[in-house]
Amino acid sequence: MAYGKIPETAIESVRLHHEIVDTVGKYVHLTKNGKYMKGLCPFHSEKTPSFTVTPELQIFHCYGCGKGGDVIRFVAEMEGYSFPEAVRVMAEEAGIPVTWESGPGAGNPQDTTRLKQYEGHELAAKLYHYLLNNTTHGQTAKSYLRSRGMSDRLIDEFSIGFAPDSWDTLTRFLQSREFDLELMEKGGLLSAKNDGSGYVDRFRNRIMFPIRNREGKVCGFGGRVMDDSQPKYLNSPESSLFAKSRIFYNFHASRPVIRKTRRAVLFEGYMDVIKAWSAGVKNGLATMGTALTEEHAAILQRHIDEAVFCYDGDDAGQAAILKSIPILEKAGLKVSVAMLPKGMDPDECITKLGPERFIRETMEHPVSATKFKLLYLRKDHTLLGEENRKNYVMDALGIVAQLESSTEREVYLKELSREFEISLESLKADCHRLVTEQQKKKPSGDNNDNSWNNGRNEKRRSFAAPALLPAYHHAERRLLSAMMRDAEAARTIYEHLGEDFNVEDHAALAAYLYAYYAQGLDPDVSRFIATLQDDRLERTATSILMNDDHSPFDEKLLFEYIREVRKVPRLKELERKKEELSRAERSGDTMQAVQIGIEIIALEKQLKERQDERF
Structure with a gap:
């Protein structure tokens, strides 16, 4: 048995079922090159394909970043799984029974701990959902949700719950089922008392949104208050199950549509995702109360070609979009922005305008990332007076010059020409100068400015020619x-x-x-x-x-x-002896030098005999 509790036969069945070219081909565009398949490496940014799959051996290897392995290792690397998690997910996809979790003493302690923490989270989600729907404590919370346009069907579909204003409701519930409370605290469900005398509930008097990982397992919670108290949202802390920089809310439910359309809509909050879902947006995701990270971008890049931002229409939401666009563009994604009425968030927009208008006027007509940047730029400029108008145009040219397509550049230059009554030739000349300046500053080599997926590696790699090995x-x-x-x-x-x-x-x-x-x-x-x-x-x-x-x-x-x-050990010994001889001669120790010289002769003789030996 390998990898803790997973039988070798299960690993072999998974490996044989998942042909490596088919599996890798879901993530990487491969082309045939002799007996190999080649493509751009998904683990580091490159322009010249160095990623190779060998169907005959059922392995992959990248000559650029050095990653390699079998089909299970590839999926583990791509999806951020441990090896056992990859085997388990791939077994389920293949219809191979996952039976190795049961049995006394099965598995290593780390896996057993994670399974128990997942079990605790699943039970907590069921408890909170029950308390919302079936107790007097939950009536106020349910009324609040209904006032926000949340139907009972949506509440059930997203397993929304309520944590009562009590210090130990969940604690007693888990204790009664003989859970290790210290383990539940490490998993983020409970908090340790300041005096070290026990544990209390982490979430109290909050509407609870279960957060699920890509497999649909509850790994954390987001708790929202129903008044103006702060913090408005409280998320589970970072743990072995819950990493905000790698998790999207609703990814597990939206994945089928995302994979089919190769498109995702990014929202800021849970309520926005849920209300948009009810309006027909089935590919909506939200980050966990944190800014979009390069790790988020790397995950998205494996599943989509286009990302549409639908953040709040206020200044903070628009600024967050502006900051996030470069992260996704460096991941090679097309980016657009669904423009909301100023000051509105998606939840309000759907409630006030209705689902049909939200889809028709907002979601179906997003603006390009460049158009959004130009619109956002106007916030910093007063367009009254020649000097102010000139300053805006020059800043706008800086944005347009970043586009790789000359056709796209001309589209925006024509818009600027018409609006500000400046000749297109003048704008083209200034834009060309900016493009040239940017190209001079750009380092040579494979996408060195695009570090988006090199974050998966421990550090940025320099792909210089390898040193000559002995x-x-x-x-x-x-x-x-x-x-x-x-x-x-x-x-x-x-x-x-x-x-x-x-x-x-x-x-x-x-x-x-x-x-x-x-x-x-x-x-x-x-x-x-x-x-x-x-x-x-x-x-x-x-x-x-x-x-x-x-x-x-x-x-x-x-x-x-x-x-x-x-012969290597003897060569190293010979080199060491020669260094000793040199030191003895420098120190004037003649007797020591003679002795070492005899040892060197003996070693050289042994090396010659070893070279001539027959097997």
């Missing part, structure tokens, strides 16, 4: 490549070299290979990679397989590589 490093990689493809080669290498590889990751891969073949398994690189349980080793293995030159590999060459690897 001969033994190349030899070890060739041996490992042969071992992954040929069980007989692995047995020969085990007999004559064992785990005496000089590179730590190579030694680890060799150990895993020996254990893999010891189970009587046939060579299958994708299956082997799925047993590694280590992201770094998976990258190393796929890099070895993808970079191997596949030149003829007979027994003579195999033993030459083994000799090259085996």
